[in-house]
Amino acid sequence: MSTATSNSYLDNLLQSWQRPPASSWLDQLRANAMDSVGTLRMPSTQDEEWRFTDISPLSRLPYPVAHAAPKVQLSDIKHCYLEEASCRLVFVDGQFVPELSNIADNASAIIGNLSSLLPTGDTIARYLGQLAEFQNDVFTALNTAFLRDSACIIIPKNKSVTTPIHLLFISKQTEVTSYPRCLLIAEAGSNATIIEDYITTEEAPYVTNSVVEMSLANTAHVNHIRVQRDNQQAFHIGNCTVSLAHASQYHSVSITLGAYISRYNLNVILSGEGAECAADGLVLISGRQLADTHTFIDHAKPHGKSRQLHKCIVDGMAHGVFNGKIMVRPHAQLTDSTQLSRNLLLTNKARIDTKPQLEIFADDVKCAHGATVGQLDKEEIFYLKSRGLSELTARNLLTYAFGGEVIDRIPISSLKRQLEEIVLARTQIS
Amino acid sequence: MINQDSKTILEVRGLHANVNGIEILKGLDLTVKSGEIHAIMGLNGSGKSTFAKILAGHPAYEVTAGTIIFNDQNLFDLEPEERARAGVFLAFQYPIEIPGVANNQFLRLAYNTVQSQRGKEELDPLEFDDFVREKMKLLEMNPDFLDRSVNEGFSGGEKKRNEILQMALLEPKLAILDETDSGLDIDALRIVANGVNQLTNKDNATILVTHYQRLLDYIVPDYVHVMEAGRIIKTSGKELAKELEAHGYDWINADDHSKTAGVRL
Ligand SMILES: Nc1ncnc2c1ncn2[C@@H]1O[C@H](COP(=O)(O)OP(=O)(O)O)[C@@H](O)[C@H]1O
Ligand SMILES: [Mg+2]
Numbered sequence: 001m002s003t004a005t006s007n008s009y010l011d012n013l014l015q016s017w018q019r020p021p022a023s024s025w026l027d028q029l030r031a032n033a034m035d036s037v038g039t040l041r042m043p044s045t046q047d048e049e050w051r052f053t054d055i056s057p058l059s060r061l062p063y064p065v066a067h068a069a070p071k072v073q074l075s076d077i078k079h080c081y082l083e084e085a086s087c088r089l090v091f092v093d094g095q096f097v098p099e100l101s102n103i104a105d106n107a108s109a110i111i112g113n114l115s116s117l118l119p120t121g122d123t124i125a126r127y128l129g130q131l132a133e134f135q136n137d138v139f140t141a142l143n144t145a146f147l148r149d150s151a152c153i154i155i156p157k158n159k160s161v162t163t164p165i166h167l168l169f170i171s172k173q174t175e176v177t178s179y180p181r182c183l184l185i186a187e188a189g190s191n192a193t194i195i196e197d198y199i200t201t202e203e204a205p206y207v208t209n210s211v212v213e214m215s216l217a218n219t220a221h222v223n224h225i226r227v228q229r230d231n232q233q234a235f236h237i238g239n240c241t242v243s244l245a246h247a248s249q250y251h252s253v254s255i256t257l258g259a260y261i262s263r264y265n266l267n268v269i270l271s272g273e274g275a276e277c278a279a280d281g282l283v284l285i286s287g288r289q290l291a292d293t294h295t296f297i298d299h300a301k302p303h304g305k306s307r308q309l310h311k312c313i314v315d316g317m318a319h320g321v322f323n324g325k326i327m328v329r330p331h332a333q334l335t336d337s338t339q340l341s342r343n344l345l346l347t348n349k350a351r352i353d354t355k356p357q358l359e360i361f362a363d364d365v366k367c368a369h370g371a372t373v374g375q376l377d378k379e380e381i382f383y384l385k386s387r388g389l390s391e392l393t394a395r396n397l398l399t400y401a402f403g404g405e406v407i408d409r410i411p412i413s414s415l416k417r418q419l420e421e422i423v424l425a426r427t428q429i430s
Numbered sequence: 431m432i433n434q435d436s437k438t439i440l441e442v443r444g445l446h447a448n449v450n451g452i453e454i455l456k457g458l459d460l461t462v463k464s465g466e467i468h469a470i471m472g473l474n475g476s477g478k479s480t481f482a483k484i485l486a487g488h489p490a491y492e493v494t495a496g497t498i499i500f501n502d503q504n505l506f507d508l509e510p511e512e513r514a515r516a517g518v519f520l521a522f523q524y525p526i527e528i529p530g531v532a533n534n535q536f537l538r539l540a541y542n543t544v545q546s547q548r549g550k551e552e553l554d555p556l557e558f559d560d561f562v563r564e565k566m567k568l569l570e571m572n573p574d575f576l577d578r579s580v581n582e583g584f585s586g587g588e589k590k591r592n593e594i595l596q597m598a599l600l601e602p603k604l605a606i607l608d609e610t611d612s613g614l615d616i617d618a619l620r621i622v623a624n625g626v627n628q629l630t631n632k633d634n635a636t637i638l639v640t641h642y643q644r645l646l647d648y649i650v651p652d653y654v655h656v657m658e659a660g661r662i663i664k665t666s667g668k669e670l671a672k673e674l675e676a677h678g679y680d681w682i683n684a685d686d687h688s689k690t691a692g693v694r695l
Contacts, residue, residue, distance in 0.1 A: 378489070380528050386486045387540035387596060388514035388547070397539070401530025401579075 010042060010138070012062035013177065017145060025125050026118075026147070033134045033144035040138040052321045052353045053263055053292040058235050063207050065146050066093035066176035072100065076201045077170060082414045085166035085195065087111055089151045092170045093206075094178035096149040100168075108159040109192065114150040114181075124152055128183050131213040131241040137265075139237045143179045143211040150181035155190035155220070164193040164223075164412050171230065174204035182212040186220035186248075193223040195415065198230055198258070205233035205260070212240040216248035218272065223251050225410055229422070230258030232287060238264045246272030246301075253409050255419060256283040256291045257426070263292045270297070270304040270332075278307040282406035283322075284426055286315035286346075294323045297339075299332040299362075308339040311406050313399060314350035325357040326369070332362050339369040344376065344402050346395075400424060431632065432652045436463040438499075439604050439635045440485075445496035446660075447484055454480045456660035458496070462604070465632040469646055469671060470639045472657035473679055478639045479523050481657075482608045486520040487513050501603060514540075515547040517603030521593035521610050523639075528580040533592070536580050537562055541599045565598045569625045586613030594625050601629070606637045611645035623648030643675040656682050 017034055020027035042059055043050040069092035077100070081088070089111070090100035096113035103111050110117065117124055128150070134141035151167045169180040184194060198208060208230065216222055230236050236259040242250050256262060268277045283291045297306045312320035320343065328335045343352040356369040376398050384394035403423050410416050440462040447455040454477045462468055470478055484491050485498070487510035498505040500518060508516060528536070534555075541562075542552040553561055563573055569591050581589050590610050597605055607626065611619055626649055630636055638649060646654075646668065654670040655662045656679070664670070664682055674682065 379526050382488055382510060383522070383526050383528065384531075384536070384540075385510040386514055386520060387536075387600065388511050388543040389539055390511055390543075391509075393539065393543075394511075397531055397536070398528070401528065404530050 008062050009059045010037070012064060013142060014038070016064050026128075029129045030145050030147055033129070033141045033147070036134050036141040037138060037145055040136070040141060042138060049294065052319070053261065053290060055235070055261060055263070057261065058207065061175070061205065061207070063175050063177045066095070066173050066178045069093050069095040069097060070172050072097070072170055072172055072201065074100065077168070077199065080168060080197065080199050080418070082164065082166050082195065082412060084164055084412050084414055086163040087161075088166040088168060089113070090168045090170065091149060091151070091180055092172050093176060094149060094169070094180050106161065109156070109161045110152075110154040111165060112152060114148075114152050117152045123154060123185060124183065127185055127213065127215055131215060131243055132211045132239060133241075137239065139209050140211055140239050143181060143209050143239070146179045147181055148179075150183055152183050153192070153194065154185045155187060155192045157187040158189040159187075160191040161193070164195050166195045167197060169196070169198045169208070169210070171198070171200040171202060171206050171208060171234065174202050174206050177207040177209060180208065180210040182210075184212075184214040184222065186214070186216045186222050188217040189219050190217070191221045193411065194225070195412065196224065196226045198228045198236065200229075200231050200234065200258075203231050203233065205235065207235045208237070210236075210238045212238070214240070214242040214250070216242070216244050216250055218246045218248060220245070220248045222249070223411060225412065225415065226252065226254040226264075227415070227419070228254075228256045228258055228262060228264070230262070232258060232260055232289060234259045236262040238262070240264070240266050242266075242268045242277075244268065244270045244272060244275035244277060247274040248272065249276045251278040252280065253406060254279075254281040254293070255407070256281070256285070256293065257422060259289065259291065261290045264294070266293070266295045268295075268297050268306075270299050270301060270306070273301045274303040275301065276305040280308065280406050280409055281310040282403050283312040283314075283320050284403055284423060285313070285318040285320060286426065287318060288316070289318040290321070291318075292321035294325075296325045296327070297337070299326070299328045299335045299337065302331060302333045302335070304332060304335045304337075306337045306339075309406060310339075310341045311403065312343045312352055312354075313346065313403055314343065314352055315346040317347070317349040319351045320353070322352075322354040323357060324355070324369075325359065326367065328360040328362050328365050328367065330361045333364045335362060335365040335367070337365070337367045341371040343371070343373040344399065345373065346376070346399065396424075431465045433463070433465055433632070436465050436632070438462070439464050439501055441497075441499040443497045445481070445484070445498065446494045447480060448492045448494055449480065449490055453494070454491075454660050455484070458661055460655065460662060462635045462637065464635055466653065467630060467636045467638065467649060467651045469651035469654045470637060470657055470662070471641065471654060471671065471674060476657045477660040478657055479608055482520055482523075482606045482637075482639055485518060485606055486510060514600070515544055519597050519600055519602030519605045521590070521597060521605065521607045523608040523612075525581050525589040525593050527582045527584070529582050531580050533578055533580050534559065534562065534576040537576075537596065537599060540596065544600050562595075562599065565595060568598065568628065569595055570621050571595060587615065587618045590614060591618070591622060594622050598625060598629060603634050604637070605629070605634070606639065608639045609641065610638075611640055611642060619645065620648060643671045646671045658682075
C-alpha cells in the first residue's frame with residue numbers, strides 16, 4: 001500500500017490497521033477503503049473545501065482507534081434519554097452496547113447493530129458503503145476502513161415507525177478516534193424519525209469521525225435530527241449522505257453545540273422526481289470553537305423541492321463556517337429551492353464565513369437564497385430594557401429567540417426541551 | 431387632578447438634545463406632579479417622540495444641556511432598565527416586533543423584574559397566566575396574543591393595546607403614551623382610554639402625546655402643552671386642545687407672539 005502522507009495522525013491510524021483476510025464483502029469493503037486512504041491525504045486550508053477550516057491541530061494528535069468500549073454509568077447519560085423514543089441504540093466510542101440499548105420488539109422495522117443483522121439477508125450488503133463514497137474523502141475512507149459496528153435500520157415497505165429511533169453515540173475514552181456509523185434504508189412508502197445524537201461524559205479531547213447513509217425509496221418519509229454535543233476539546237468530523245427517490249421526503253435539523261473543531265458534510269441527492277428535502281441547521285458556538293457546515297443539495301430530477309434555513313450564533317472568539325451548495329442539474333426543471341443563511345455575531349471577535357453556492361443548469365426553476373450576518377438589534381434590546389429587563393437578560397432572550405426558530409422545527413418535544421435548556425444555559429454565560 | 435401640594439414627579443429644565451448631530455430639543459421645560467395628566471400636542475417633527483424616548487433613555491439621543499429630575503433622582507444617572515424599574519414607562523409610538531420572543535414570556539420577565547425591584551412577590555408561569563389574562567380582559571384583548579411573538583404580526587391597534595397591557599402590568603409612576611391613540615378606531619380608543627383611566631391615580635402621573643383632541647375627550651388632561659421646534663411654547667388647561675382643534679397650530683403662533691411681545695413691553 002502506498003503511503004502518500006507524512007501526517008502522523010494518518011500514519012498512526014494506518015499502522016494500527018490490519019488487513020482483513022478479505023473473505024467477506026465487508027472485509028473487501030474495508031480493504032478497499034483502506035486502499036483509498038493510502039491515496040489520500042489530510043485536507044488543508046489549501047483545499048477549496050477546507051479553506052476556512054484548519055484541521056492541522058488534529059494532524060498532530062495521533063489518536064488511535066478506540067477499542068473495547070469501557071463501561072458507562074447509566075446515571076451519566078440518562079439525562080440525554082428521550083421519553084418519546086421507544087427504541088434506542090447506544091454506542092460507546094463507536095461500539096455497540098446492547099446493555100444500554102433498547103430495541104423494542106418492533107414489528108414495523110428491523111433495527112440493530114450491523115453484526116446482528118448481517119445474517120438476515122443481503123439488503124445491508126447492497127447498501128452499506130454505497131452512498132458514502134470513500135474514494136475522495138479521507139475521513140469517509142477511514143471510517144469505512146475501520147468499520148465494525150453500525151446502527152442499521154430497515155423500515156420495510158409501507159411501514160411507519162411511529163416513535164423516534166434514538167441513536168446515542170457516547171464518547172467515553174479520551175485521546176482515541178471513534179468511528180460511529182449508521183445506515184438507514186427506508187423502503188417505499190415507509191416513515192420514520194431518527195435522532196443521531198453525539199454526547200460525551202468526558203472533558204479531554206477525542207476524535208469522532210462519523211458516517212451516515214440514508215436511502216429513501218419512493219414516497220418514503222424520514223425525519224433526521226442530528227445533535228452534536230461533544231465537549232469543547234473534541235474533534236468531530238461527520239459525513240451524511242442521503243439519497244431521495246421519487247416523491248420521497250427528507251426533513252433534517254442539525255444542531256451543533258460542541259467540539260473544538262467540527263465539520264459536518266451533508267449531501268442530499270434528489271435522485272427521483274418530485275423529491276423534497278428540508279435541511280435546517282443551528283450552530284451555537286463560543287470560546288475558540290470552530291464549526292463548519294458544508295451542505296450539498298443536488299437536484300438531479302425535475303419537480304424537486306428543497307428548503308434550507310441555517311443559523312449560526314457565534315460568541316467569544318469562535319468561528320462559524322457555512323457553505324451551502326445547491327446544484328440544479330440540466331434536467332431538473334421546475335425545481336423549487338430556497339436557502340437562507342442567517343448569522344448572529346455576539347462579539348466583535350466572533351467570525352462567520354458564509355457562502356451560498358448556487359449552480360443552476362436548468363432554465364425553468366425557482367431558486368432563492370440569501371445570507372445575513374448581523375448583531376443583536378439595538379432597538380430590540382432597548383425595547384426590552386425599557387420594560388426593566390437587564391442588558392444581559394435582553395441579549396440572552398434575543399439570542400435564544402434567534403436559535404429558537406430552528407429548534408422549534410424539531411418534532412420531538414423532550415429533545416426540544418433539552419436543547420432549549422442547553423441553549424439557555426449557554427446564552428447565560430456570555 | 432391638580433393638587434398644588436402634590437409631590438413633583440418630573441422636573442425638566444432647559445433640555446437640549448441632538449440626534450445624529452442635529453439639535454432637536456432646544457430648551458424644553460416641563461413640571462409634572464403626582465396625580466396629574468399632561469397632554470403634549472404639536473405638529474409632526476416638533477420633537478415630541480424625541481422627548482419621550484429621552485425620558486426612557488434611548489441611546490440614540492444625546493442630551494447636550496439641561497436637567498431631568500425624576501422622583502428626586504437625576505434621571506441621567508439611570509440606565510433605561512433602571513428607569514423602568516423606578517417607574518418610568520413609555521408606550522412607544524411605533525412598538526417594534528420581536529420575532530421568536532414569546533409575548534407571555536416577555537411580559538412575565540418584565541413584570542417579575544419590576545416586582546422584585548419593589549420587594550414584591552414574583553409569579554410563576556401559571557400564576558402569571560391567570561394574572562395577565564385578567565388584565566387583558568380590561569383591554570378586551572384576545573388571550574391568543576400571549577402565545578405569539580412580541581408584537582409580531584399584530585395590527586397597529588393590537589400593538590398599542592399590548593403597550594397599554596404592559597403599562598397595566600408594570601404600574602408605572604410616570605407613564606408617557608406616545609400617540610397611543612393613532613391607528614385606533616373609536617371603539618378601541620374608548621377601550622384603551624378606559625384602561626388608562628383605571629390606571630391613573632393620585633400617586634402617579636401621565637403624559638399623553640397626541641395629535642388629536644379626540645383622545646382627550648376620553649382621558650381628560652389637567653394641562654395641555656404645545657410643542658414647537660423642540661420647545662414647549664404654550665401651556666394651558668384642557669380647553670386649549672379644543673381651541674387648537676378649531677383654529678390649528680398657526681393660531682398659537684400668532685397668539686403666542688403677541689403675548690411674548692406684550693410681556694416684553
Ligand atoms: N433617529 C433619528 N434620526 C434622525 N432624525 C431623527 C431621529 N429621530 C427624530 N429625528 C428628527 O427629529 C425631529 C423630531 O422628530 P420626533 O421627535 O419624532 O417628532 P414628533 O414626535 O413630534 O413628530 C424630526 O425632524 C425627525 O426627523
Ligand atoms: Mg412622534
